Amino acid sequence: MFATLRVSAASAAAAVRPLARSIAELVWPPRCAGCREPVAAEPFCPVCEEALMPMASGCVRCGLPGPEPVCGACLASPPAFAAVRAGGLFGGPLADAVHALKYGDRPAIARPLGAWLAARVAIPEGAAILSIPLGRRRRIERGYDQAALLADELAAAAGRAGDRRRGVLVRIRETAPQVGRGRAERARNVRGAFWATCAVEGREVALVDDVVTTGATADAASRALLDAGAVRVTVLALARAE
Ligand SMILES: [Zn+2]
Numbered sequence: 001m002f003a004t005l006r007v008s009a010a011s012a013a014a015a016v017r018p019l020a021r022s023i024a025e026l027v028w029p030p031r032c033a034g035c036r037e038p039v040a041a042e043p044f045c046p047v048c049e050e051a052l053m054p055m056a057s058g059c060v061r062c063g064l065p066g067p068e069p070v071c072g073a074c075l076a077s078p079p080a081f082a083a084v085r086a087g088g089l090f091g092g093p094l095a096d097a098v099h100a101l102k103y104g105d106r107p108a109i110a111r112p113l114g115a116w117l118a119a120r121v122a123i124p125e126g127a128a129i130l131s132i133p134l135g136r137r138r139r140i141e142r143g144y145d146q147a148a149l150l151a152d153e154l155a156a157a158a159g160r161a162g163d164r165r166r167g168v169l170v171r172i173r174e175t176a177p178q179v180g181r182g183r184a185e186r187a188r189n190v191r192g193a194f195w196a197t198c199a200v201e202g203r204e205v206a207l208v209d210d211v212v213t214t215g216a217t218a219d220a221a222s223r224a225l226l227d228a229g230a231v232r233v234t235v236l237a238l239a240r241a242e
């Protein structure tokens with residue numbers, strides 16, 4: 001009898017959920033992650049979808065668009081990660097979406113953006129899915145860690161929720177924002193800022209972040225993962241900045 005009750009309670013909850021969602025959509029209709037216009041299907045409206053810039057061919061390591069198979073920076077100093085896979089080039093509606101997720105107090109768009117990314121990048125088979133952690137101070141200020149939310153949603157949309165690991169990679173010191181710094185300065189700023197537990201020992205890692213610019217942060221985080229015994233790190237990002 002209790003089992004029956006439990007089942008009917010569960011099915012009642014399941015029946016209420018779509019209703020709750022449609023009420024929420026009446027009050028807060030889903031909006032484009034780029035221009036904020038109401039949309040039928042998230043994350044992007046047809047106009048923004050059209051304006052997205054797909055990834056261009058370029059460096060096999062850091063994803064920088066260009067004619068060479070490996071860019072000058074990666075040749076001079078190979079990064080700790082094996083590759084960067086991004087949903088598109090940073091700019092236009094995708095930049096607006098990253099900005100909204102990061103600074104616009106719109107953590108809810110992590111879900112459609114995670115699904116969008118899952119449709120565009122392959123998560124390496126068997127990889128543990130981690131994210132580049134925010135510093136504690138900024139996480140408290142913002143109220144959420146956007147890369148962690150994105151990694152949750154990417155993993156769920158790809159049917160890989162079981163591979164999602166939280167708390168494995170940590171920031172051991174606060175770093176100043178990377179915005180406005182040059183390549184060398186960015187590398188210095190984040191060097192030694194991360195530490196990883198041995199949970200990644202012998203495992204391949206998919207490391208999620210919202211945007212990759214010079215790759216300095218991803219490099220420092222990947223180094224910590226390799227030091228902890230990870231066999232290979234692939235960076236997955238919404239956008240690759242040129
Ligand atoms: Zn739009």
Ligand SMILES: [Zn+2]
Pocket residue numbers: 059060061062063064070071072073074075
């Ligand atoms: Zn490169």
